[in-house]
Amino acid sequence: MIHLKNIEKVYRTSTIETVALTKVNLHIRAGEFVSIMGPSGCGKSTLLNLMGLLDTPSAGQVEIGGQAVTQYRDKELAQLRNQNIGFIFQSFHLINDLSILDNVEIPLLYRKGDTTGASRRQLAQEALAKVGLSHRTKHFPGQLSGGQKQRVAIARAIVGQPSIILADEPTGNLDSAMGNEIMNILQHLNTEGSTIIMVTHDEAMAKKTHRLVRLFDGAMVGDSVLVMSDK
Structure with missing residues (x-):
């Protein structure tokens, strides 16, 4: 599903070189629910951005669904992203002037x-029904709680x-009760077939996934199976 081979990511300015990732090799299979943990600044979000085709590696190869995408043009990356990858962010990134x-x-x-427009609206209504918000379609983000926004x-x-969902700290801005609700939704989506990769600082949330990858100073230092996926 997602295969990272010898990935390196280096950010350079005229005076500074910052190594964000070094020699990362990671294979995520279809149907897995994988959590990524590590201290702040260790490269977690950079890794997620590379898997989501929002950034490109300095070296190494990214494969999505068997396709080597490292040399894809921006337009090709955007199309592949739109067709195959869904993103969930800690800060929600909702547009306040638009209805839910x-x-x-x-x-x-x-x-x-x-x-x-009718087909798009139908799909949006179905997606909101899956997360229990059919009754909130006409509301605006400012009228919702943090858990509802997520x-x-x-x-x-x-x-x-999408076949792949990338979640960057999806419970980070929520209390424990709301965080557990969000995890329950993600687990249900996973049982329906979505491959999910989640960055988190919360060990308890990570233990609800199939597999835990640990990063430290841009390098993978752990990769352990927590629960076997039946996919």
């Missing part, structure tokens, strides 16, 4: 082949029915 339904619809606006963000991530 409109927020969820946004990824579909960039899809070729989705010809009617559920909207999940609905937006899954509206295009």
Whole structure:
């Protein structure tokens, strides 16, 4: 599903060179729920961005679904991202001036082949139903709690029915009860077939996934199976 081979990522300015990732080799199989942990600044979000095709490695190769994408042009990367990957962020990234339904619809606006507003609206309504927010479609982000905002963000991530969901600290801004609700939704999406990779600082949340990858100073220092996936 996702294969990273000898990945390195170096950020350079005229005076400073910062190594974010070094010699990372990681294979994530279809249907897995993988958590990534490590101290702040160890490269977790950089790794997630590379898997999400939001950034490119300085060296090494990224494969998505058997396709080597390192040499893809920006337009090709954008199309592959839109068709195959859903993103969930710690800070939600909702547009306050749009209704919940409109927020969820946004990824579909960039899809070729989705010809009617009615079909996009139907898919957005179905995604909101999956996260238990059918009754909030006309509300705006400012009218929701943090947990509800994150559920909207999940609905937006899954509206295009991607095979891969990347979640960067999806419970980081929530209390433990709301965090557990979000994890329950992610676990359910995983049982339905989504491959999920989640960055987290929370050991308890990580233990709810199938596999735990640990990073330190840009290098993988651990990769352990927690629960066997039946995918």
